[in-house]
Amino acid sequence: MNKQVHTAEEAIKDIVNGSVLLLGGFGLCGIPENCIAALVKKGVTNLTCISNNAGVDDFGIGLLLKRKQVKKMIASYVGENAEFERQLLSGELEVELIPQGTLATRCMAAGYGMPAIFTPAGVGTEVAEGKEVRNFKGKDYLLEYAFDADFALVKAWKGDTQGNLIYKETARNFNPMMAMAGKITIAEVEELVPAGELDPNNIHTPGIYVHRIFQGAGYEKRIEQRTVRKRKAAQE
Amino acid sequence: MALTKEQIAERIAQELQDGYYVNLGIGIPTLVANFIPEGINVVLQSENGLLGMGPFPWEGEEDPDLINAGKQTITTVPGSAFFDSAMSFGMIRAGKVDLTVLGAMEVSEKGDIANWKIPGKMVKGMGGAMDLVASARNIIVAMMHTNPKGESKILLECTLPLTGVKCVKKIVSDLAVLEVTEEGFLLLERAPGVSVEEIKQKTAGRLVIKGEVPEMQLA
Numbered sequence: 001m002n003k004q005v006h007t008a009e010e011a012i013k014d015i016v017n018g019s020v021l022l023l024g025g026f027g028l029c030g031i032p033e034n035c036i037a038a039l040v041k042k043g044v045t046n047l048t049c050i051s052n053n054a055g056v057d058d059f060g061i062g063l064l065l066k067r068k069q070v071k072k073m074i075a076s077y078v079g080e081n082a083e084f085e086r087q088l089l090s091g092e093l094e095v096e097l098i099p100q101g102t103l104a105t106r107c108m109a110a111g112y113g114m115p116a117i118f119t120p121a122g123v124g125t126e127v128a129e130g131k132e133v134r135n136f137k138g139k140d141y142l143l144e145y146a147f148d149a150d151f152a153l154v155k156a157w158k159g160d161t162q163g164n165l166i167y168k169e170t171a172r173n174f175n176p177m178m179a180m181a182g183k184i185t186i187a188e189v190e191e192l193v194p195a196g197e198l199d200p201n202n203i204h205t206p207g208i209y210v211h212r213i214f215q216g217a218g219y220e221k222r223i224e225q226r227t228v229r230k231r232k233a234a235q236e
Numbered sequence: 237m238a239l240t241k242e243q244i245a246e247r248i249a250q251e252l253q254d255g256y257y258v259n260l261g262i263g264i265p266t267l268v269a270n271f272i273p274e275g276i277n278v279v280l281q282s283e284n285g286l287l288g289m290g291p292f293p294w295e296g297e298e299d300p301d302l303i304n305a306g307k308q309t310i311t312t313v314p315g316s317a318f319f320d321s322a323m324s325f326g327m328i329r330a331g332k333v334d335l336t337v338l339g340a341m342e343v344s345e346k347g348d349i350a351n352w353k354i355p356g357k358m359v360k361g362m363g364g365a366m367d368l369v370a371s372a373r374n375i376i377v378a379m380m381h382t383n384p385k386g387e388s389k390i391l392l393e394c395t396l397p398l399t400g401v402k403c404v405k406k407i408v409s410d411l412a413v414l415e416v417t418e419e420g421f422l423l424l425e426r427a428p429g430v431s432v433e434e435i436k437q438k439t440a441g442r443l444v445i446k447g448e449v450p451e452m453q454l455a
């Protein structure tokens with residue numbers, strides 16, 4: 001089954017105003033750069049974006065925020081983005097902050113065909129407000145529902161034309177969960193190969209979860225916090 | 237003298253035991269990795285999907301696909317493993333991580349912690365902190381005893397929105413090592429040269445003092 005499309009524009013063709021999107025990545029690591037650029041170009045608005053973070057001011061989801069294309073953001077950590085904070089505090093942007101593990105597991109539940117999960121994260125905090133609490137073996141858990149999203153936009157390292165995906169290092173993060181959770185999943189990869197060239201033993205996301213795949217171009221892979229050990233000028 | 241951030245990290249590193257899987261939060265907790273005692277082997281878990289986090293890369297060897305939960309470029313150590321975010325929080329929730337070290341804005345004497353939001357002022361989000369505190373078997377908080385105005389952050393009740401309830405076991409601040417007990421904060425150790433009187437004065441929660449309180453042993 002060939003799922004290859006040729007451009008990001010073609011891949012996102014049916015994302016419209018008001019669509020609910022899952023976007024993979026942690027910080028700027030493993031984000032679908034090409035799909036985000038295509039959404040900016042297309043100019044769709046009133047989007048609901050579900051992603052661990054909200055990008056930075058001039059990259060990632062930050063590019064969509066800057067153009068006011070996002071109506072609602074569901075995320076776990078949104079620091080390092082001044083425009084986001086401004087839109088949030090002024091009430092322009094609807095924001096739902098949820099624990100990171102809850103975010104991941106609500107995606108997982110959707111991909112596993114389970115309507116909800118129970119998690120202890122947030123018990124006794126404002127995250128628990130309005131939610132059902134159940135006690136199992138003496139400990140309280142919150143009922144959290146599986147996400148119901150129109151599209152998932154994920155980024156992988158390698159993929160094949162069947163939609164099978166392999167991620168690299170910590171750029172894996174939320175991508176496999178979100179790939180499983182989208183009604184329509186769009187994968188962009190650094191290297192797209194014909195079916196049969198990837199070792200089936202090493203596939204992270206089986207192609208059944210992926211509807212469209214394309215080879216991305218011009219990955220910037222920005223680093224948010226460049227931390228290094230200095231080399232000594234003269235090694236003894 | 238109050239401890240520096242590095243000294244707080246050094247004192248927390250003394251709590252590490254051989255064979256521990258450890259999650260270090262952002263800020264002072266990250267520094268704990270620099271003080272792991274000789275002969276103690278621990279595996280560092282980074283909740284964005286890595287077991288076996290190594291030091292920062294050498295200049296010029298930074299890899300944008302390899303970061304920690306603080307989005308800093310890092311390396312791996314031999315025997316490391318990558319996984320996705322659901323599995324990462326799965327192992328946290330299942331109690332596989334032996335020790336979690338994180339920062340706090342406030343801790344109450346019940347062991348409640350607040351570290352993710354200041355209403356109307358700062359909204360960064362909880363990240364993985366709520367998952368970690370709800371499930372970790374052992375939680376140590378690294379924090380300053382007081383805010384810049386000198387007001388205690390170690391309280392009877394937290395005033396900020398909570399991250400988790402009844403979860404903190406121990407606090408290492410710039411002034412003291414405290415254990416959370418039924419009776420209040422048990423003063424285990426003082427920073428070198430800091431008096432019991434000063435700690436008492438800067439602790440708004442109940443402070444329990446049993447006998448002579450030793451000074452922390454630092455290198």
